[in-house]
């Protein structure tokens with residue numbers, strides 16, 4: 443767990459202070475009274491890299507890259523487009539619909555999970571995993587409490603179930619075929635800096651490449667398919683055994699799929715295990 447403290451805005455009310463105390467006990471960071479200190483001074487005085495900030499109705503994390511807070515971000519526009527009859531690249535790759543069960547292994551800021559949740563509806567299920575406890579906390583809090591959006595988007599947010607865990611460990615606990623699809627959107631091997639929405643997450647996010655063993659477990663747990671998002675041209679698709687299904691020439695990102703009823707010819711351990719799990 444990274445080195446962080448918990449504090450409030452200047453002049454907090456008592457509910458903020460109580461909540462800040464509770465979060466500090468839950469996550470282990472020390473609660474520090476804000477008084478009139480700047481973030482820089484608080485970090486210096488308490489030798490902290492990051493600050494978990496309790497505001498009146500929301501949480502944020504102050505990192506070296508800026509302030510990270512929950513917002514539906516691109517999910518709002520993507521859902522608007524879907525409602526208008528347009529497609530969505532992720533949903534097309536996942537091939538999910540009303541009632542589907544999705545395991546999203548990389549929650550991040552939650553935009554993809556919200557769109558998945560909108561599509562699968564109340565009859566479906568979206569479980570989203572995040573290894574970093576601070577990211578998991580602020581996004582989970584935002585999904586439950588954010589209120590400035592349309593009812594169908596808020597309902598989609600409320601349905602996402604967030605778990606603070608390593609996806610590799612979680613997958614080991616899942617039964618065979620227990621989710622329809624398993625999705626990975628890891629931090630790209632070559633970051634796209636212009637996607638500035640993700641910049642504040644970088645100092646906190648887990649940047650390790652996905653292990654082949656994790657993909658093999660995902661193949662066991664997914665009933666239909668495993669999907670990977672990476673930067674266009676990434677060698678991760680071949681290394682991990684994914685077939686690119688959407689890698690638009692002019693797009694910076696691409697989607698790869700391991701389909702349980704169709705195996706690309708590249709012979710990788712992960713695919714071998716995938717085959718075994720369905721036979």
Ligand SMILES: C[S@@+](CC[C@H](N)C(=O)[O-])C[C@H]1O[C@@H](n2cnc3c(N)ncnc32)[C@H](O)[C@@H]1O
Pocket residue numbers: 547548549550551552553554555571572573574577607608609610627628629630640643646647648649650
């Ligand atoms: C690129 S972001 C995901 C963005 C997300 N799809 C969205 O719509 O906002 C990747 C996230 O996955 C998390 N992550 C990386 N490795 C993980 C693991 N083994 N288990 C769970 N989460 C992980 C990172 O900490 C980071 O927050």
